[in-house]
Amino acid sequence: MNDIFSPGFREFSSQLLTAFCKGTEHNVVDKSEVIHLFEKFVDNNFETIQKYAYVDPTKNYTRNLILENEHFSLMVLCWNPYAKSCIHAHGGSQCWLRVLKGQVKECLWDCDPYKESKINTPPHRVSFANPNDVLYIDDNKGVHCIENLENPTITLHCYAPPYKSSKCFDASTGAEFIGSSIFDSESLLLKNPNLSPFEEIYGGDEVMEDAGCGCDDYGKDCSCGH
Numbered sequence: 001m002n003d004i005f006s007p008g009f010r011e012f013s014s015q016l017l018t019a020f021c022k023g024t025e026h027n028v029v030d031k032s033e034v035i036h037l038f039e040k041f042v043d044n045n046f047e048t049i050q051k052y053a054y055v056d057p058t059k060n061y062t063r064n065l066i067l068e069n070e071h072f073s074l075m076v077l078c079w080n081p082y083a084k085s086c087i088h089a090h091g092g093s094q095c096w097l098r099v100l101k102g103q104v105k106e107c108l109w110d111c112d113p114y115k116e117s118k119i120n121t122p123p124h125r126v127s128f129a130n131p132n133d134v135l136y137i138d139d140n141k142g143v144h145c146i147e148n149l150e151n152p153t154i155t156l157h158c159y160a161p162p163y164k165s166s167k168c169f170d171a172s173t174g175a176e177f178i179g180s181s182i183f184d185s186e187s188l189l190l191k192n193p194n195l196s197p198f199e200e201i202y203g204g205d206e207v208m209e210d211a212g213c214g215c216d217d218y219g220k221d222c223s224c225g226h
Protein backbone atom coordinates (compact mmCIF):
# COMPACT_ATOMS: atom_id res chain seq x y z
CA MET A 1 0.00 0.00 0.00
CA ASN A 2 2.77 2.37 0.87
CA ASP A 3 4.19 3.02 -2.55
CA ILE A 4 5.90 6.17 -1.39
CA PHE A 5 8.64 3.93 -0.13
CA SER A 6 9.01 1.85 -3.26
CA PRO A 7 12.52 2.02 -4.73
CA GLY A 8 11.31 4.17 -7.63
CA PHE A 9 9.64 6.72 -5.38
CA ARG A 10 12.56 6.82 -2.98
CA GLU A 11 14.97 7.52 -5.80
CA PHE A 12 12.75 10.17 -7.37
CA SER A 13 12.11 11.88 -4.04
CA SER A 14 15.80 11.89 -3.26
CA GLN A 15 16.68 13.35 -6.66
CA LEU A 16 14.03 16.07 -6.32
CA LEU A 17 15.28 16.91 -2.86
CA THR A 18 18.82 17.23 -4.20
CA ALA A 19 17.62 19.48 -7.01
CA PHE A 20 15.56 21.70 -4.71
CA CYS A 21 18.28 21.97 -2.08
CA LYS A 22 20.98 23.26 -4.37
CA GLY A 23 20.16 26.59 -2.85
CA THR A 24 20.26 29.30 -5.43
CA GLU A 25 19.96 32.76 -4.01
CA HIS A 26 16.21 32.94 -4.53
CA ASN A 27 15.66 29.24 -4.09
CA VAL A 28 14.74 28.87 -7.72
CA VAL A 29 15.34 25.51 -9.34
CA ASP A 30 16.54 24.79 -12.84
CA LYS A 31 13.22 23.86 -14.38
CA SER A 32 14.76 21.68 -17.10
CA GLU A 33 16.45 19.51 -14.49
CA VAL A 34 13.13 18.79 -12.85
CA ILE A 35 11.52 18.09 -16.21
CA HIS A 36 14.23 15.51 -16.85
CA LEU A 37 13.61 13.88 -13.46
CA PHE A 38 9.88 13.79 -14.19
CA GLU A 39 10.46 12.01 -17.47
CA LYS A 40 12.72 9.41 -15.96
CA PHE A 41 10.45 8.76 -13.00
CA VAL A 42 7.19 8.56 -14.89
CA ASP A 43 8.52 6.34 -17.63
CA ASN A 44 9.77 3.79 -15.12
CA ASN A 45 7.07 4.00 -12.46
CA PHE A 46 3.86 4.47 -14.29
CA GLU A 47 1.92 1.66 -12.61
CA THR A 48 2.92 2.91 -9.18
CA ILE A 49 1.79 6.45 -9.91
CA GLN A 50 -1.48 5.13 -11.25
CA LYS A 51 -2.32 3.69 -7.81
CA TYR A 52 -2.71 7.27 -6.56
CA ALA A 53 -5.22 8.18 -9.25
CA TYR A 54 -8.54 8.40 -7.40
CA VAL A 55 -11.59 10.13 -8.83
CA ASP A 56 -14.64 11.80 -7.32
CA PRO A 57 -17.09 11.76 -10.26
CA THR A 58 -19.05 14.64 -8.73
CA LYS A 59 -16.13 17.08 -8.79
CA ASN A 60 -14.34 18.88 -11.55
CA TYR A 61 -11.07 17.35 -10.60
CA THR A 62 -9.71 15.29 -7.73
CA ARG A 63 -6.46 16.06 -5.91
CA ASN A 64 -4.39 13.14 -4.64
CA LEU A 65 -1.29 14.00 -2.62
CA ILE A 66 1.60 11.57 -3.01
CA LEU A 67 4.09 13.23 -0.69
CA GLU A 68 4.96 16.60 0.76
CA ASN A 69 7.96 17.99 2.61
CA GLU A 70 9.31 21.48 3.23
CA HIS A 71 10.90 21.63 -0.21
CA PHE A 72 8.27 20.23 -2.56
CA SER A 73 4.93 18.50 -2.91
CA LEU A 74 4.04 15.85 -5.45
CA MET A 75 0.47 15.04 -6.41
CA VAL A 76 -1.74 13.33 -8.97
CA LEU A 77 -4.80 15.16 -10.26
CA CYS A 78 -7.67 13.37 -12.02
CA TRP A 79 -9.88 15.46 -14.28
CA ASN A 80 -13.42 14.43 -15.13
CA PRO A 81 -14.48 15.28 -18.71
CA TYR A 82 -14.82 19.02 -19.32
CA ALA A 83 -13.34 19.99 -15.95
CA LYS A 84 -11.82 23.43 -15.61
CA SER A 85 -9.79 25.18 -12.94
CA CYS A 86 -10.11 28.74 -11.83
CA ILE A 87 -7.53 31.22 -13.07
CA HIS A 88 -4.79 31.06 -10.48
CA ALA A 89 -1.36 32.14 -9.36
CA HIS A 90 1.00 29.74 -7.57
CA GLY A 91 1.73 31.28 -4.18
CA GLY A 92 5.33 32.09 -5.08
CA SER A 93 6.11 28.45 -5.92
CA GLN A 94 7.45 26.86 -9.06
CA CYS A 95 5.03 24.41 -10.69
CA TRP A 96 5.60 21.49 -13.06
CA LEU A 97 2.74 19.53 -14.60
CA ARG A 98 3.06 16.43 -16.71
CA VAL A 99 0.16 14.85 -18.56
CA LEU A 100 -0.07 11.15 -17.83
CA LYS A 101 -3.27 10.40 -19.67
CA GLY A 102 -5.65 12.51 -21.74
CA GLN A 103 -4.98 16.11 -22.65
CA VAL A 104 -5.09 19.52 -20.97
CA LYS A 105 -5.62 22.98 -22.35
CA GLU A 106 -3.71 25.82 -20.70
CA CYS A 107 -4.88 29.44 -20.95
CA LEU A 108 -2.14 31.83 -19.82
CA TRP A 109 -2.34 35.50 -18.87
CA ASP A 110 1.03 37.22 -18.92
CA CYS A 111 0.55 39.50 -15.91
CA ASP A 112 1.69 40.10 -12.36
CA PRO A 113 -0.95 38.24 -10.34
CA TYR A 114 -0.43 40.46 -7.31
CA LYS A 115 -1.12 43.68 -9.20
CA GLU A 116 -4.37 42.48 -10.71
CA SER A 117 -7.71 42.65 -8.92
CA LYS A 118 -9.69 41.23 -11.81
CA ILE A 119 -9.00 39.29 -14.98
CA ASN A 120 -11.64 39.62 -17.64
CA THR A 121 -9.63 39.67 -20.84
CA PRO A 122 -9.03 36.77 -23.22
CA PRO A 123 -5.88 34.76 -22.43
CA HIS A 124 -2.65 35.91 -24.00
CA ARG A 125 -1.73 32.38 -24.98
CA VAL A 126 -3.56 29.08 -25.34
CA SER A 127 -1.71 25.79 -25.63
CA PHE A 128 -2.40 22.08 -25.32
CA ALA A 129 -0.41 19.43 -23.50
CA ASN A 130 -0.58 15.74 -24.34
CA PRO A 131 0.95 12.67 -22.69
CA ASN A 132 4.68 13.24 -22.18
CA ASP A 133 4.33 17.02 -22.31
CA VAL A 134 5.38 19.06 -19.28
CA LEU A 135 4.02 22.51 -18.49
CA TYR A 136 5.91 24.88 -16.23
CA ILE A 137 4.72 28.07 -14.55
CA ASP A 138 5.59 30.40 -11.70
CA ASP A 139 4.20 33.78 -10.67
CA ASN A 140 6.74 35.64 -12.81
CA LYS A 141 5.31 33.97 -15.88
CA GLY A 142 1.74 34.98 -15.07
CA VAL A 143 -1.46 33.15 -14.16
CA HIS A 144 -3.24 30.33 -15.89
CA CYS A 145 -6.22 28.05 -15.88
CA ILE A 146 -6.15 24.40 -16.82
CA GLU A 147 -8.98 22.43 -18.37
CA ASN A 148 -9.43 19.16 -20.12
CA LEU A 149 -11.85 18.45 -22.91
CA GLU A 150 -13.85 15.26 -23.46
CA ASN A 151 -11.15 12.86 -22.31
CA PRO A 152 -10.77 11.91 -18.63
CA THR A 153 -7.29 13.11 -17.77
CA ILE A 154 -4.58 12.37 -15.22
CA THR A 155 -1.76 14.82 -14.47
CA LEU A 156 1.26 14.69 -12.18
CA HIS A 157 2.21 17.94 -10.43
CA CYS A 158 5.17 19.13 -8.44
CA TYR A 159 5.23 22.40 -6.46
CA ALA A 160 8.38 23.82 -4.96
CA PRO A 161 8.00 24.81 -2.23
CA PRO A 162 4.51 23.55 -1.33
CA TYR A 163 1.92 26.23 -0.76
CA LYS A 164 -1.39 26.21 1.08
CA SER A 165 -3.14 29.09 -0.64
CA SER A 166 -2.80 31.40 -3.58
CA LYS A 167 -4.51 34.19 -5.40
CA CYS A 168 -7.22 33.05 -7.80
CA PHE A 169 -9.66 34.67 -10.19
CA ASP A 170 -13.15 33.42 -10.86
CA ALA A 171 -13.31 31.94 -14.35
CA SER A 172 -16.70 33.54 -15.06
CA THR A 173 -16.52 36.95 -13.42
CA GLY A 174 -12.76 37.42 -13.23
CA ALA A 175 -13.05 38.52 -9.60
CA GLU A 176 -10.16 37.73 -7.28
CA PHE A 177 -10.32 35.42 -4.29
CA ILE A 178 -7.91 33.36 -2.20
CA GLY A 179 -8.03 29.64 -2.94
CA SER A 180 -6.82 27.02 -0.49
CA SER A 181 -5.18 23.77 -1.42
CA ILE A 182 -7.25 20.78 -0.25
CA PHE A 183 -6.58 17.11 -0.92
CA ASP A 184 -9.10 14.33 -1.52
CA SER A 185 -6.51 11.72 -0.62
CA GLU A 186 -3.14 11.92 1.10
CA SER A 187 -0.55 9.20 0.66
CA LEU A 188 -3.29 6.71 -0.29
CA LEU A 189 -5.41 7.69 2.72
CA LEU A 190 -8.85 8.49 1.28
CA LYS A 191 -10.36 11.61 2.85
CA ASN A 192 -13.29 11.95 0.49
CA PRO A 193 -16.00 9.22 0.66
CA ASN A 194 -16.83 9.60 -3.04
CA LEU A 195 -13.48 8.39 -4.33
CA SER A 196 -13.02 5.46 -6.69
CA PRO A 197 -9.92 4.34 -8.57
CA PHE A 198 -9.59 6.09 -11.93
CA GLU A 199 -9.53 2.75 -13.75
CA GLU A 200 -12.78 1.71 -12.09
CA ILE A 201 -14.55 4.82 -13.36
CA TYR A 202 -12.96 5.28 -16.76
CA GLY A 203 -11.35 1.92 -17.55
CA GLY A 204 -7.69 1.16 -17.75
CA ASP A 205 -7.26 -0.30 -21.19
CA GLU A 206 -5.22 2.43 -22.66
CA VAL A 207 -4.18 3.97 -19.38
CA MET A 208 -1.15 6.13 -19.80
CA GLU A 209 0.38 5.21 -23.02
CA ASP A 210 2.82 7.83 -21.92
CA ALA A 211 2.90 10.32 -19.13
CA GLY A 212 2.56 14.06 -18.30
CA CYS A 213 1.86 16.76 -15.54
CA GLY A 214 -0.12 20.09 -14.45
CA CYS A 215 -1.26 22.64 -12.01
CA ASP A 216 -3.18 22.61 -8.93
CA ASP A 217 -6.55 23.32 -7.84
CA TYR A 218 -7.77 25.25 -5.01
CA GLY A 219 -9.78 24.22 -2.07
CA LYS A 220 -12.69 26.25 -3.14
CA ASP A 221 -14.84 23.75 -4.94
CA CYS A 222 -14.86 26.00 -7.93
CA SER A 223 -16.32 24.58 -11.05
CA CYS A 224 -13.57 26.20 -12.91
CA GLY A 225 -10.89 23.82 -12.54
CA HIS A 226 -7.65 23.38 -11.01
Ligand SMILES: [Fe+2]
Residues within 6 Å of the ligand: 088, 090, 095, 137, 144, 146, 214, 215, 216, 226
Ligand atom coordinates in the same frame (compact mmCIF):
# COMPACT_ATOMS: atom_id res chain seq x y z
FE1 LIG B 1 -1.49 25.90 -12.00
